[in-house]
Amino acid sequence: MATVPNQTSNLGAIIAQHRDEILAGWLRDMIGTTRRSDLIKESELQTQCSQFLALLAQATAQSTDVQSAPFERLREMLSEISRTRTIQGFTARECATFIFSIKRPLFTAIRESLGKDSNAMADEMWRTSELVDGLGLFTTEAYLKTREETIKRQQEEMLELSTPVVKLWEGILALPLIGTLDSARTQVVMESLLEAIVQTNSKVAIIDITGVPTVDTVVAQHLLKTVTAARLMGADCIISGVRPQIAQTIVHLGINLLDVTTKATLADAFILSLKKTGFKFTRVQKTESKDGRTEE
Amino acid sequence: MEKIPILRMGDYLLVTIQVDMHDRLALALQDDLTKRISETGAKGVLIDISSLEIVDSFIGRMLGNIASMSRVLDAHTVVVGMQPAVAITLVELGMSLPGVRTALNVDAGMELLRNSVDGQEEFGYGSRFY
Numbered sequence: 001m002a003t004v005p006n007q008t009s010n011l012g013a014i015i016a017q018h019r020d021e022i023l024a025g026w027l028r029d030m031i032g033t034t035r036r037s038d039l040i041k042e043s044e045l046q047t048q049c050s051q052f053l054a055l056l057a058q059a060t061a062q063s064t065d066v067q068s069a070p071f072e073r074l075r076e077m078l079s080e081i082s083r084t085r086t087i088q089g090f091t092a093r094e095c096a097t098f099i100f101s102i103k104r105p106l107f108t109a110i111r112e113s114l115g116k117d118s119n120a121m122a123d124e125m126w127r128t129s130e131l132v133d134g135l136g137l138f139t140t141e142a143y144l145k146t147r148e149e150t151i152k153r154q155q156e157e158m159l160e161l162s163t164p165v166v167k168l169w170e171g172i173l174a175l176p177l178i179g180t181l182d183s184a185r186t187q188v189v190m191e192s193l194l195e196a197i198v199q200t201n202s203k204v205a206i207i208d209i210t211g212v213p214t215v216d217t218v219v220a221q222h223l224l225k226t227v228t229a230a231r232l233m234g235a236d237c238i239i240s241g242v243r244p245q246i247a248q249t250i251v252h253l254g255i256n257l258l259d260v261t262t263k264a265t266l267a268d269a270f271i272l273s274l275k276k277t278g279f280k281f282t283r284v285q286k287t288e289s290k291d292g293r294t295e296e
Numbered sequence: 297m298e299k300i301p302i303l304r305m306g307d308y309l310l311v312t313i314q315v316d317m318h319d320r321l322a323l324a325l326q327d328d329l330t331k332r333i334s335e336t337g338a339k340g341v342l343i344d345i346s347s348l349e350i351v352d353s354f355i356g357r358m359l360g361n362i363a364s365m366s367r368v369l370d371a372h373t374v375v376v377g378m379q380p381a382v383a384i385t386l387v388e389l390g391m392s393l394p395g396v397r398t399a400l401n402v403d404a405g406m407e408l409l410r411n412s413v414d415g416q417e418e419f420g421y422g423s424r425f426y
Contacts, residue, residue: 187384194380201400228392229383234376234399 010124012061018109023049025105039088064127066134082142095143099136163189165196172273173202178211186222190229197235204273205230208266210241220255227260240269300325302332308340314347322358333369340409341366346377356391363396372412376405
């Protein structure tokens with residue numbers, strides 16, 4: 001930014017000179033617009049404001065570029081404020097307005113100190129305006145970043161939560177899928193299933209899709225990939241929990257699931273896998289024993 | 297030149313791939329194996345790839361080819377012990393090896409071979425005894 005150093009220092013001096021007025025005006029403006037007394041205490045806000053002003057005065061004494069080194073502490077403070085406010089439940093607009101509402105008190109202060117020199121005043125106002133805009137944008141960015149981090153973290157947590165591999169019987173694994181399958185999830189599902197197959201030495205794996213809301217071509221493709229990979233390792237895969245709606249969709253989409261064993265319920269798949277692994281189940285007749293209790 | 301040993305065990309041939317496969321080695325194996333099958337009249341081939349950690353499409357195709365060739369020479373092929381990473385790679389390469397039978401380990405593979413050879417004798421599908 002092509003600004004003469006001794007002109008930039010003006011704002012710092014002005015802030016130092018009119019500190020109390022600016023602070024009072026700023027707080028008043030914020031109450032008028034977006035001060036959320038239900039979310040933040042007045043004393044806390046006041047501390048934040050005065051700290052911000054002090055840092056701003058220091059920084060503007062050296063530069064007016066928000067990205068430059070003198071602004072580092074101010075940027076840190078703003079990210080911190082954004083972060084806490086995101087968690088407290090402020091909206092993006094409220095976060096940004098915290099910065100933008102400083103404009104009016106700053107302009108008032110500039111007018112008071114440079115009122116006689118209209119050129120200098122216009123220059124100073126332009127610089128200040130740019131500076132505050134930069135700070136406002138930075139705050140919004142920090143706010144969005146915090147939000148994105150939260151979303152990403154939650155996604156990762158969901159990914160880990162939703163792919164448990166359960167051992168049903170000697171040599172039989174079940175993988176109850178819940179939620180939509182995308183490429184990243186399929187990768188995790190596939191890997192954990194194949195690892196479990198090796199670890200437990202299982203011959204049959206049941207993939208239960210009762211909890212999968214929709215099956216489109218992509219999801220079907222992912223399922224087929226998993227089944228094929230399991231087959232390559234020497235395990236049979238059964239897909240269970242195919243709801244009537246999904247069966248219809250699969251046929252309408254022309255997906256070929258003919259090479260895959262599919263069953264309507266997990267119970268059916270389980271019985272089939274018991275048969276495949278060589279187990280046989282019979283129901284024992286209930287008999288009356290001598291002391292009158294029912295025994296199996 | 298290094299060579300992959302082919303062991304004879306009764307009616308079956310045992311191939312254990314314990315080194316990283318490169319193309320020439322794969323072709324040599326294909327040669328040796330077909331030769332040994334016709335020499336010994338083996339009924340089954342068991343290929344253990346549990347130490348194989350890297351595959352490419354060539355090796356994948358070679359596995360499929362070996363299976364088909366053995367089939368022509370009237371021997372069943374079972375590939376055993378494929379690593380999860382290898383399986384994922386092959387699937388991502390679009391190779392599902394449709395003609396190859398697989399098993400989790402050597403035990404399961406031998407059982408599968410015995411079953412299929414026995415089944416063949418019972419039903420007489422193209423068996424050499426007929």
